[in-house]
Amino acid sequence: MMTRWTPILFFAAAVVAAPAQAGSPRNAYEDGLVAAVQNHIDVYRSWDLDAFVETFSEDAVITVDGDGATGRDEIRAFYRSNFADEPHTIQVLESGVRKGLVYLTMSYTFEDGLERCCSYANYFVKDGKIAYLDVKMSGRQKLVVRAKPKEEPTNPSDTNPDAKSKM
Numbered sequence: 001m002m003t004r005w006t007p008i009l010f011f012a013a014a015v016v017a018a019p020a021q022a023g024s025p026r027n028a029y030e031d032g033l034v035a036a037v038q039n040h041i042d043v044y045r046s047w048d049l050d051a052f053v054e055t056f057s058e059d060a061v062i063t064v065d066g067d068g069a070t071g072r073d074e075i076r077a078f079y080r081s082n083f084a085d086e087p088h089t090i091q092v093l094e095s096g097v098r099k100g101l102v103y104l105t106m107s108y109t110f111e112d113g114l115e116r117c118c119s120y121a122n123y124f125v126k127d128g129k130i131a132y133l134d135v136k137m138s139g140r141q142k143l144v145v146r147a148k149p150k151e152e153p154t155n156p157s158d159t160n161p162d163a164k165s166k167m
Helices: 005-010 028-045 049-053 071-084
Strands: 056-064 067-070 088-098 101-110 115-126 129-137
Touching (some): 028 115, 028 129, 049 071, 056 071, 067 071
Antiparallel strands (some): 056 067, 088 101, 115 129
């Protein structure tokens, strides 16, 4: 079942903005992989669904914790709800290249202050396009989620986190 988190977390779709791992210099091939994923992230941040989908190859495959899509049309449908929400901030906690895959670990902060950690994404790049994206979410039951209140509570039930759920 798709939730508000599903497309966001597997976008996971991601960010290679974090510095390269110390002691592991990249070669020209790896630089090309990283450049393709960085472009993918930059386009995602522009909040343009059509341009974002174009960063995938025509027959790309994405999987997120077992859910998936194949081809640009399915990928567009899969991400559509993500682009309908308010933009959010993606923080790259770790990134690198290993065995021809670009990997990222990310957390997310939403406009209302809600924080979500973490997703782990592996990207396979072919001919400058994302050909395969696999995203795993970290311990869904153990995630730390904090919400910063926008206003002071007006009645006692607003102070009870069990009374209302932001998810």
